[in-house]
Amino acid sequence: xxxxxxxxxxxxxxxxxxxxxxxxEILERNKGPDEIVVVGIRNRGAYLASRIVNMIKEIDxxxxxxxxxxxxxxxxxxTMIDTCPVVHSTKIDFDINDKIVILVDxxxxxxxxxxxxxxxxxxxxxxxxxxxAVLVDRGHRELPIRADYVGKNVPTTFNESVEVRLKExxxxxxxxxxxxxxxxx
Amino acid sequence: MKVWTKxxxxxxxxxxxxxxxxxxxTAASFRExxxxxxxxxxxxxxxxxxxxxxEPSTRTRSSFELAAKRLSxxxxxxxxxxxxxxxxxxxxxxxxxxxxxxxxAIIIRHSASGIAQTLANCMGPSIINAGDxxxxxxxxxxxxIFTIKEKKGRxxxxxxxxxxxxxxxxxxxSNIWGLKKLGATVTVCGPRTLIPKDIEKxxxxxxxxxxxxxxxxDVINILRIQxxxxxxxxxxxxxxxxxxxxxxxxKLEQYAKxxxxxMHPGPMNKGIEITPDIADGKFSVxxxxxxxxxxxxxxVLYLVCQSHTEVVEQEL
Numbered sequence: 001x002x003x004x005x006x007x008x009x010x011x012x013x014x015x016x017x018x019x020x021x022x023x024x025e026i027l028e029r030n031k032g033p034d035e036i037v038v039v040g041i042r043n044r045g046a047y048l049a050s051r052i053v054n055m056i057k058e059i060d061x062x063x064x065x066x067x068x069x070x071x072x073x074x075x076x077x078x079t080m081i082d083t084c085p086v087v088h089s090t091k092i093d094f095d096i097n098d099k100i101v102i103l104v105d106x107x108x109x110x111x112x113x114x115x116x117x118x119x120x121x122x123x124x125x126x127x128x129x130x131x132x133a134v135l136v137d138r139g140h141r142e143l144p145i146r147a148d149y150v151g152k153n154v155p156t157t158f159n160e161s162v163e164v165r166l167k168e169x170x171x172x173x174x175x176x177x178x179x180x181x182x183x184x185x
Numbered sequence: 186m187k188v189w190t191k192x193x194x195x196x197x198x199x200x201x202x203x204x205x206x207x208x209x210x211t212a213a214s215f216r217e218x219x220x221x222x223x224x225x226x227x228x229x230x231x232x233x234x235x236x237x238x239x240e241p242s243t244r245t246r247s248s249f250e251l252a253a254k255r256l257s258x259x260x261x262x263x264x265x266x267x268x269x270x271x272x273x274x275x276x277x278x279x280x281x282x283x284x285x286x287x288x289x290a291i292i293i294r295h296s297a298s299g300i301a302q303t304l305a306n307c308m309g310p311s312i313i314n315a316g317d318x319x320x321x322x323x324x325x326x327x328x329x330i331f332t333i334k335e336k337k338g339r340x341x342x343x344x345x346x347x348x349x350x351x352x353x354x355x356x357x358x359s360n361i362w363g364l365k366k367l368g369a370t371v372t373v374c375g376p377r378t379l380i381p382k383d384i385e386k387x388x389x390x391x392x393x394x395x396x397x398x399x400x401x402x403d404v405i406n407i408l409r410i411q412x413x414x415x416x417x418x419x420x421x422x423x424x425x426x427x428x429x430x431x432x433x434x435x436k437l438e439q440y441a442k443x444x445x446x447x448m449h450p451g452p453m454n455k456g457i458e459i460t461p462d463i464a465d466g467k468f469s470v471x472x473x474x475x476x477x478x479x480x481x482x483x484x485v486l487y488l489v490c491q492s493h494t495e496v497v498e499q500e501l
Contacts, residue, residue, distance in 0.1 A: 089214040
């Protein structure tokens with residue numbers, strides 16, 4: 001099975017505009033930046049979170065705290081998968097008690113990553129509330145989880161996959177819809 | 186790709202450079218967990234880990250137990266004095282019975298060199314060596330290396346001097362294997378009677394002169410004089426040992442570098458191999474070693490308990 005590019009869902013400019021809109025929405029819904037902290041989920045969610053923090057600073061002038069969450073240790077499939085994921089560290093060096101935590105990830109799919117992140121956040125403290133921001137929501141939830149801020153809703157099928165490419169880690173920037181194709185025999 | 190294929194951790198001799206680096210990287214990620222208010226992650230939920238200590242231990246045993254508990258594993262401690270070994274049951278029978286209780290990992294300390302490998306060969310659960318005779322103490326070696334890397338930023342090219350009873354020291358052996366694999370230069374120093382024959386074959390420099398070992402050293406790892414073995418008459422008296430090989434302020438100021446690290450695996454005989462002002466002084470990272478020990482042991486438990494064939498970068 002190989003993945004083949006089907007279409008481009010977002011380009012660099014579009015990602016920028018979308019994140020800017022989400023940043024405005026975050027400020028609007030929470031009436032300013034006072035209690036907000038932003039936490040990105042490794043790997044790409046962390047870069048998106050950092051961009052949102054910069055944009056909020058651009059809009060409002062306030063520097064809000066940025067944290068990074070590694071959810072590996074909270075996965076529910078550790079005993080079932082036959083590969084052992086590399087553990088990276090969680091870096092949240094501020095108090096999240098009574099804060100509004102904006103959790104950021106690139107693609108919302110089954111919701112299991114978010115479940116891990118919620119469990120980990122709650123082990124770190126008791127936030128006032130947790131809101132979820134994602135660049136793409138591709139559907140197919142397996143848990144009762146929804147996003148508060150969505151960049152783009154993309155209805156997909158199970159043999160499709162959504163890939164977010166960011167300059168910080170990938171050479172290019174964009175959101176791509178991929179389709180699984182059977183290898184020719 | 187980073188690969189962990191070992192069911193057991195018997196020693197650093199049998200690990201590759203890559204495997205040692207993977208443990209160190211994983212440990213760095215685990216360190217943050219012990220600084221949280223809720224010092225627990227659910228990773229090893231449902232796993233059972235047995236601590237089998239046939240020799241006394243404070244640090245290693247509590248460190249392993251805390252590491253297991255902070256990963257949410259269940260732990261069971263067995264010591265010789267309260268087990269049926271007292272009634273004459275053999276070690277292998279005891280172990281087979283523990284295995285029959287469906288445990289996932291057994292951490293063992295024993296006075297017989299090589300016991301960890303023997304058990305690893307005949308047991309299903311992961312065997313983790315917590316010190317076997319004069320052979321190896323791999324997690325101590327790993328936490329020493331982790332602490333050096335944390336403070337110095339690298340291992341390659343550093344000069345590390347290990348001072349004291351090299352012959353009886355499993356800590357020295359694990360340190361030598363690990364440090365050599367990562368590219369450090371290791372010097373061992375002690376009275377001739379406490380330096381094993383042919384130790385040069387491990388790739389270390391040997392000296393009987395303490396000033397020689399202190400000069401140019403980036404790290405000085407001071408070993409405990411095992412007073413229980415003193416009866417063998419390997420050196421004339423503790424007082425003489427303290428004068429010739431004890432590390433004190435004057436010797437450090439005279440010979441050592443300004444940014445030297447002082448390490449000791451504990452327990453210390455203060456006033457013999459190390460003076461109290463040095464052990465508690467500004468060069469000392471002895472308590473950092475203890476703190477890092479938990480993160481290193483969490484990493485080891487995570488890797489061996491997963492007992493998977495591949496460690497890969499992946500996302501949900």
